[in-house]
Amino acid sequence: MTHSSAIVGSSWLLGLMLALAIGVTPARAADIDVAVKNPRAYGHVVGDRLTRGVRFTLPDGYRLERTSLPGQGKLNYWLDLVALSFDALDERGGRVEATFVYQLFYAPLQAGRRELPSFTVRAVGPDDDVIEARVPGFAFTMSPLIELQSEAEFGSQDNDIMLPDERPGLRDVAAPRRTALISVVIAWVAVLAWAWISDRLPGYKRGPFALAAARLKRLRRGTEPATPSALRVLHRAFDATAGRAVFAEDLDGFVAAHPAFADLRDEIDTFFAFSRRFFFVGVESNGDRRHTLTELQRLAEQCRRREARA
Template sequence: MSVRPRLIVGLFGVIATLSISSAVVAQPRPAIGLSIDEPRAYGHVVGDHIQRTLRLQLPDGFQLERASLPSVGAQSYWLELAVVDIRAAASSAGPVVVRLDYQLFYAPLQATRRELPALDLAAANAAGERITRRVPAFAFTMSPILELDPDAGFGDPDNDLLLADAMPVRPAVAGPRRATFVGLAITLFALLIWVWAAGYLSASARGPFARARVSLRRQRRAHEPPEVAKALRTVHRAFDETAGQAVFADDLDAFIAAHPVFADLVDDIGAFFDFSRRYFFAGAAPADGDNHALIDRLERLVQGCRKRELKA
């Protein structure tokens, strides 16, 4: 082989050796690993939220530049970025998850193609080395809320796809109203009968024994134990008001003669006056020492007198 061919072969050998050496020595350039969870690409309407989830695998020593992410707010007249959520991995080898939540503000009249914008993400290390990764745009279709007939105008009777609002149906209330009125009338009538039977409608219902009965009940609730002296005076006052003068035990026959309606209670009335005289003038106490039992007997006496009072 001549000198010149040998020189050419040698030169090629040197070039091949240098190429292999550089390939072995050269280190791969660090890059950002990217995987994307995309939403569905169809059927979105105005007001919907669309989320893109970016999982970034950053090389060792690199950190995501947050300034490379889009800012929250309006991205265009039909698109707004509502949330940018960044969740760093617990370890340096884990992925960085970025959630982008978009909201749609556009109501197309027919299905329309739209795109979420592309992004250029960047990461840098402490040495100032900077790498980037492009996130492609996401295309999807938006659908109209109402299907329109292009040959019919809005409100046109021929446009049967846009129906008028249905008028609300008034509930039938005549029956329940009538039943309510009848029930109230029956209740009022029954109440009036009870009031009449109890004697509250008559003038005598406001008589002395009616007031004495109310007073005894109030005393029972207000005092524990009830005051015997006050209860006895209350009953005495009822007899005095009925007679128009003070009534004592010696006046009982005259009282019955003037008010014969109480004649059948003469024994009970006499027992009352006898006990009252002994209580106030001889210091006698109730036989069983129970004030409640005495008040019960007084209430029964007053109730009996009240019934006769109603008949007077």
């Protein structure tokens, strides 16, 4: 061994012993790369939601530890974390996309500064070694919901910081009022018509033949044979007009007491004769066949007009 070779060997051995004595510092693992996409930094009001996207780029073999992230719920008196979602959370290495949705619960009286809190995340490596990265906070401006007087001084007792309430606009009520009036008129007309038809109108009393004509009209709309009922209706009208039962032999006295019906004497005689044959004989002649409901109603209408003029 030459002298130079001995010197080189001694130097290498000395360096090895020195490294063992002081320890060799291992190479530092790569850090977590954090990229943040923030919402706008101004114009937020109470109730707004702020969406913040964070991309974590992890070294190979490392997994993001979810427990190091902030949990959903109330963060402080004016801020909630209402949603947190991930893309590729369990992927070892590569990128992990996280979306944070915050909601504001604060109504300032004037524009002011607020800040989403920062937090630290951890990632665990294949040998259980841990690396960390800090996600910075985000400052933004909150605005009041009410408009402020530009010349007012905040905190001064001599100035009202808030503008007076705006006077509400007046709605045009002409159309609804007109509709309501028309509805009331229609309802009253319907009530009066019902009262008139049913003879319930106060201060107005329809005569017996007017009631008989209305009842005969209803009988005509029915499907059952109605000739007996129609005959009885007309008989009751004559009885009510005379104030007693009227028979065929009493017609002279009836006409004398109620001369308005004198011009209908022949029609009334024919009606009483037909009624007697119908109820007591039960045989109709050819001349009797014209006494249908239509004919009976026509006689009732003629008598109604006479009693109205009486």
